[in-house]
Amino acid sequence: xxxxxxxxxxxxxxxxxxxxxxxxxxxxxxxxxxxxxxxxxxxxxxxxxxxxxxxxxxxxxxxxxxxxxxxxxxxxxxxxxxxxxxxxxxxxxxxxxxxxxxxxxxxxxxxxxxxxxxxxxxxxxxxxxxxxxxxxxxxxxxxxxxxxxxxxxxxxxxxxxxxxxxxxxxxxxxxxxxxxxxxxxxxxxxxxxxxxxxxxxxxxxxxxxxxxxxxxxxxxxxxxxxxxxxxxxxxxxxxxxxxxxxxxxxxxxxxxxxxxxxxxxxxxxxxxxxxxxxxxxxxxxxxxxxxxxxxxx
Numbered sequence: 001x002x003x004x005x006x007x008x009x010x011x012x013x014x015x016x017x018x019x020x021x022x023x024x025x026x027x028x029x030x031x032x033x034x035x036x037x038x039x040x041x042x043x044x045x046x047x048x049x050x051x052x053x054x055x056x057x058x059x060x061x062x063x064x065x066x067x068x069x070x071x072x073x074x075x076x077x078x079x080x081x082x083x084x085x086x087x088x089x090x091x092x093x094x095x096x097x098x099x100x101x102x103x104x105x106x107x108x109x110x111x112x113x114x115x116x117x118x119x120x121x122x123x124x125x126x127x128x129x130x131x132x133x134x135x136x137x138x139x140x141x142x143x144x145x146x147x148x149x150x151x152x153x154x155x156x157x158x159x160x161x162x163x164x165x166x167x168x169x170x171x172x173x174x175x176x177x178x179x180x181x182x183x184x185x186x187x188x189x190x191x192x193x194x195x196x197x198x199x200x201x202x203x204x205x206x207x208x209x210x211x212x213x214x215x216x217x218x219x220x221x222x223x224x225x226x227x228x229x230x231x232x233x234x235x236x237x238x239x240x241x242x243x244x245x246x247x248x249x250x251x252x253x254x255x256x257x258x259x260x261x262x263x264x265x266x267x268x269x270x271x272x273x274x275x276x277x278x279x280x281x282x283x284x285x286x287x288x289x290x291x292x293x294x295x296x297x
Contacts, residue, residue, distance in 0.1 A: 002247050004272050006254055008047055008204045009118050009158040009178040011074060015247055016272050017047040018265075019208075019258035023062055024055030026260050030062070037066040039262055043269045047074040049181075049206070049256040052106045053083040053091045060110035075111060076179070076206075078162060079103035080122030081130075093124070093136045097146040104150055120160035120181055121147055126191070127163045127183035128215055128292050140168055144175045162208075166194050179204035179254070185212045186227070186245045187219040189289040199252050206254045209292065211242045219290045221245075226287055230280050240267060244274040245284050 005012050018040045026033035040048075048067075050059050060077075067073050079100045084092040094103055100121070107116055121143055124132055132138070150156045160179035161172055169180060180198050182191050184207035198205045212220035221227050221242035231238045246253050257268040276284070 017256045019256035020050040020059040022258035022260045023059045051078045056083045064112040074117045076118040077107045078120040095136045095138045118158045120162045122162040181206045183209045186221045188292040243271040
């Protein structure tokens with residue numbers, strides 16, 4: 001069996017958390033959103049990933065309502081982009097140091113806290129998605145300077161990075177990075193070298209798009225015949241196999257699958273109990289890795 005806990009920002013957490021992005025699907029059913037997040041906590045979730053631009057503040061608002069101090073849930077948010085209601089893309093880049101500081105303040109207000117447990121700086125240097133242009137092209141050192149200042153001021157507990165390159169992570173290590181969020185899955189393992197560095201440095205690896213691309217044309221783990229074969233042999237779903245492979249692949253992997261459905265939430269949490277044997281892992285490791293580095297927009 002795999003280890004069910006790992007380290008994040010100096011804490012021991014359950015390796016399966018909750019990504020709050022999907023809460024926005026329940027925007028008009030707030031009671032369901034509240035019940036879903038409460039159920040996640042009941043099932044043992046003790047770290048939640050969010051952002052001010054998730055549902056234009058809705059996710060943070062639900063988190064503020066649901067989570068109590070006695071729940072002891074670590075909330076991880078991110079900066080580098082802000083909500084963009086009405087835009088072709090529902091977020092706009094906010095990479096400049098003063099924008100990062102303003103985004104931290106926005107998260108403090110919407111979450112109703114004096115200190116953010118972990119804040120990920122989304123660099124957008126790699127992976128699928130937007131790329132910075134013009135005044136949004138900012139040197140990493142300038143961004144880390146404001147992030148460490150915010151940490152020194154007590155507004156941030158710890159700093160993470162997202163959509164970062166290997167060189168970027170190496171440059172950032174002296175700042176004390178606690179986690180890295182990059183697009184990574186069984187079918188898109190471009191960042192294996194970054195994962196190895198994180199493992200060596202005791203940095204949590206928190207993949208987004210953990211089952212492959214959410215954009216058209218990107219590979220998906222659930223479309224792989226080998227994944228379906230392993231799932232059938234174990235009596236689980238292909239999605240569960242894709243997530244379980246990540247937990248088996250490296251001990252510092254943390255998952256933050258998102259869902260707006262209670263049954264799907266329970267299925268995600270159950271992944272922690274799925275044991276992949278050597279034959280299963282050999283079959284899955286043999287799946288070809290394809291790039292997900294496709295700029296969007």
